Amino acid sequence: MKQHIKIYFDALGLDPYENRQECELTGFVGVVDIHHIQRRGMGGSKKLDRIENLMALNRKDHDYLGEKQHFKSMLFRKHMHFLERNNVKFDKEYMLNQIARYE
Structure with a gap:
């Protein structure tokens, strides 16, 4: 299992093998992708593998929202x-800084 997926499910106290996670945008419950809001890049830094930067999205939203900068503020806010x-314990200051950065 990829490290960012483990980080996400551990933070929420969920079993990653159940395949029944909620999409954070639509509420759809089922198989989701764990999305890096701020991308790591090809083989990039693992420092972005943190719960503040990882959110569950259904495949359609993951493909559509992807790396589009103008959605990042909204994604961080929803997350x-x-x-x-x-x-879930998280660094709220980090989140607020990311929201401000992309607004």
Whole structure:
């Protein structure tokens, strides 16, 4: 299992083998992709493998939103609210800085 997937499911206390995670945008429950909001790049730095930068998206949204800069602020904002609703510990200052960076 890839490290970023393990980080995501561990933070939420979920079993990654159940394939029943909620898409953070649509609420769709099923198989999702764990998306790097801020991309790591080809074989890039693992420092972006952190819960603040990882969100579950259904395949259609993952393909559509991908690396489009103008969606990043919205993705970080939605992800922050998702983490708060699920009582996940995260670096809120980091999230707010990312939201401001992309607005």
